[in-house]
Amino acid sequence: MLEAKLDAASQLKKIVEAIRDMLGECNIECNETGLALQSLDKSHIVLVSLLLGSDGFSEYRCDRGVTLGLNINSLATVLRCANNDDILTLRSEDRANELILTFEDSKADRISEFNLRLMDIDQEYLAIPETEYAATVVMSAAVLQRTLRDLSALSEAVTIEIDKEGIRFSAEGDLGKGSTHFKPCVDMENAENSINITLSEPVSLSFNLQYFSNITKASSLSSTVTLQMTAGMPAQIEYKLPSGHVRYYFAPKIED
């Protein structure tokens, strides 16, 4: 059986908000090390990989592997019934067909319980190769989100170029073109505003901005984001969690 407790329901709410626009139904695999999810978005452009280590929970118990087949929008609907600072418990018996969610406000002596029906989901898996990326950029998650939102007014696609001078985002559409360039920098007072670039060779890739904007909904989970790119390959975009990560593998647009 699974029993996992979080001190604040907002932790799970934010994670679900970061993935719900891309995923419909997917399996969450639970074992003694934690919860994991790997699922393609409906159009197979983005793969979402979520890891929530058991250390990230205030209490965690999972004696044997449990697969939770969930509709992510149904989970989001139920989570809306929890206050952000409620204590949240996830519970599922072995071979049960439901996930029990308990929301507890210890001050008000309120306990709400919701049973979410589980589904058998035949999920497609992709083998992700271990990759040494040509460029790695760590930057503010909020700044990335803002930059992409600004450029989405111009075009459906953004080109990202990374070289030793910095990282440049550019877009071109009917009304004109625009770009934003960030130089590597260290901000001692606000470390999350630093831009760190590790590079073995310059990279330039283009991506669909609609999908990218869905990915950056994870910005509420972490102050920084790690972008990793290699020419002609999907980018890896990672938001670190206190014990785990939300990672996206994002297929670029390729010249015909």
Add this chain to the structure above:
Amino acid sequence: DSSQKPLSAFFGGS
């Protein structure tokens, strides 16, 4: 012009 390919064009499926 550039086109959008699915992830399976880059990663093998299983």
